[in-house]
Amino acid sequence: MPNLSANLIQLSPPPLYEQIKTALRARILDGTYAPHSRMPSESELCASFGVSRITVRQALGDLQKEGLVFRLHGKGTFVSKPKAFQNVTALQGFAEAMSSMGYEIVNQLRSLRFVQADRRIAERLALPEGARVAEIHRVRxxxxxxxxxxxxxxxxxxxxxxxxxxxVTRDIFLILENDCGLALGHADVSIDAILADDELVDALNIEEGGPVLRIERLTHTADGTPVDYEHLYFRGDAFQYRLRVDRQKADRNTRAAR
Structure with a gap:
């Protein structure tokens, strides 16, 4: 005999606050509510959806936890500026990754000069200290x-x-692969946070001392030769690096033998 109670559970609509949250999230993501714009007031949302203030507050609270909105005391709820993100599980250039998600990417070439490698750069690129290297500064x-x-x-x-x-229009990775004929293999990446100095303030239009995400990346060819050493500085309010981490489990046979 069919389990009628289970069927009823499956057919039950989601709670009202979930429905409102879903509707508001869609309006935020499709641009109906633009970044930094003020959301309708709680009373306006109550009237629009025909629900109580408690229900609206629960929906807005969940959206705040998701980082889609923020509240200013005495002023209301505002739409957050969405952050772009790049997965670090694949070796990709910035424009290569962002273009695949529909973003428009433009580069500003600030400088390209040839300098003598200091000890740190020489060690990373497996060169003698003082060897000539190209130093390139670009704003993305x-x-x-x-x-x-x-x-x-x-x-x-x-x-x-x-x-x-x-x-100006191309990723260095693609130039190395397509123009220079190099097969890129892997990169060593480290991530930390720093405070913006004068160059970063000027380049990224941020306040002095503001938080900046710093990525140090050393890229190797398929045979293990280091060819590209980079420091990537990202605005903390505009970008995320994401990765997936899997739990490594011991081999069953190894555990059984113990």
């Missing part, structure tokens, strides 16, 4: 707003190739 604009400063060091020979390439 996401939907026409500065989101990151990219400082790249490559050996001199590769730097000369990059100097003749289109660094």
């Amino acid at each position: 604009l996401l939907n026409r707003e500065p989101v990151s400063l990219e400082v790249t060091w490559v050996p001199e020979a590769l730097g000369k190739r990059l100097a003749n390439a289109d660094l």
